[in-house]
Amino acid sequence: MNQANSARTSRLVTRARGGDREAFDGLVELYAPQVYNLSLRITGSPEEAEDCVQETFVRAFGAMRSFRGEAAFFTWLYRVALNVARDAARRRTHRPLLISELAGPDPQVPVPDVADTGPPSVHGPLADPSARPEEALVAERRRQLLLRAISSLPPHHREVIVLYDLQGLSYEQVARVTNTRVGTVKSRLSRARLALKDRLAPYLDLLRS
């Protein structure tokens, strides 16, 4: 975030803490994309993610007065968002799901064959609109493969991968968001990546391409 954005955020946060909903709307506009993507990757469901975004901002607005500015607003907001998404993901694991809702034919085989990944997601962006169709298809399959592998990780591993690798947070920021120590973040991240690599081992050539 550049300096101008940072100053703008600061002003919006100050006003929103005073109950200014218009200012809060500005924060929603700034952060909704990140919150949506965080929620999407944690819950694995676009519908759940939309609910999570709503719930996150409702909670955040209700708790704005308690935000004391000791941490960056976005790490505070991410923390709220992560809690909401965790709840949703947990509910999702409780909910009886039809087999068709999950891709893998067997839980022991977390990542399905690339050929079975189906058509590109209607929710995800195509990798590169300017690429040739077959390249775009391969890129999209690669993306789906990675996302499914991420969603197959245990929650605490998934979270660090999403926050660090996908959202681009630093170790320290991930530690603040997940309320853990930096050392824990590092070790979880290492294990998560190793687990991911093991799951994706049959597809490394595709990923490399």
Add this chain to the structure above:
Amino acid sequence: MSSLPRECAKLRERLPELAEGVLGGRDRAHLEGHLASCPRCAAELAGLRVVVSALRAISPDPLPAHLLGSVRREVAARARPIARPPVQHWARLVLASSAAAVVLAMALAFYFTQGAEKGVHSMFARQADQRGLALQGKPPAESAPVSVAQLPAGALAAPRLPAPQSREQSLPRTGKPQAGKRSGGDRVSRTETPPQPVLEAAFSDRAGPQGPPGVGAGGGGAGRGGAGRPCRQSPGANQSKVHHDKLERAGAATGAFRVGAVGPEARLRASGEAAAAKPTPALARARLGMVNATRQLTITLAPGAAAEDASLVIQQPDGHPVLLWGGRLTEAVTVPIPAGSLGSGPACIPLTVESQLGRSQYLLFLPVLSRLGQTAPSLPAMKYNGEPLGSVFAQLSALSGLVLLVEGPLDQPVYGELSAEDPSAALTRLAAVAGFEMDSEGEILRTLTRTKGD
């Protein structure tokens, strides 16, 4: 990776940092020295580099066009200071399913018989005593509650959960209960009686009057068990006989089950004839209590391989393959109940479900187990009003006749948050679903008066 040489296993965790290029100094030099002579680790590093690079290339999904507007509207409509945990806390807390009449009948019968005779002073019993609620199975006065044993055949059926409409509608958002308002009990339905199994209950004399180690003669039952503290169990001969008689009466009155001879070991199992005629007699027709769930499950008590063993089989009644709790349930989930555990084992059964979404642990509280058994020693010391949370669930299960599936273990952060924020709110919601009411002090009570004349 257990087959990795020790040196490789030790260095493996540093490989991702090296792949990312953030490992420096002596660690990096040491690792690179190892990689030069270890093709296996070198290949692993190459794979990690591919994965890390691919991860970084994942572009974010675009925000759905309508979402900004709906978020703004939602904030405008709902925004207020958060005083209570939201409904979702309930949702992640408990799956409450309605149980069959046999379970309810047995649970309540045990409650009635044990509450007074064994000196069980659970939180609920104490509360009931103080408020004059007849939870102890006294002969009912004109307006007093009616015990299970006095109900006509088929009068008690599975508690019926209100059909959840939505997260917002199905449960109270703020849960401060109002004293004196006790309508929750009306949720017990008499109309839906699932197929009645023939079950045989046998009770032990083996433990003798002293009971097992750690169980005092005046033990506090499940209510005061606490983490790792065994509760009263395996009554002596006289008590066993009393239980036997009471159960027999309750069974005869409800027609839900019959009581077998006193056996060498406390257990509940499908009778031989019933098992032969009906391999999976329905113990409970449960319904998932999750707000979004409408599917019904059957929980079946099946005889185990050995005579004293039993299994709980959890499946869809229509046999449709489903994935349940993040785990695969193509046919059925079978939860073995080791011999003796129904009588002297834990009040709950730990379940671990491995799935694509990771490993999930649950605790399955069963009414019968709750009354017959003790609180699982592994239940942590998380407390609600001084009561171990595990005991609270066990008692909720026993008193309501509900099968409770609780995400566990209970000392996970979710319960920490629950405790830190407002345990009574979450339990109020649970109580509402389970047909309990909580009084103004946050205690949980069950009014049984509704059973008369309903």
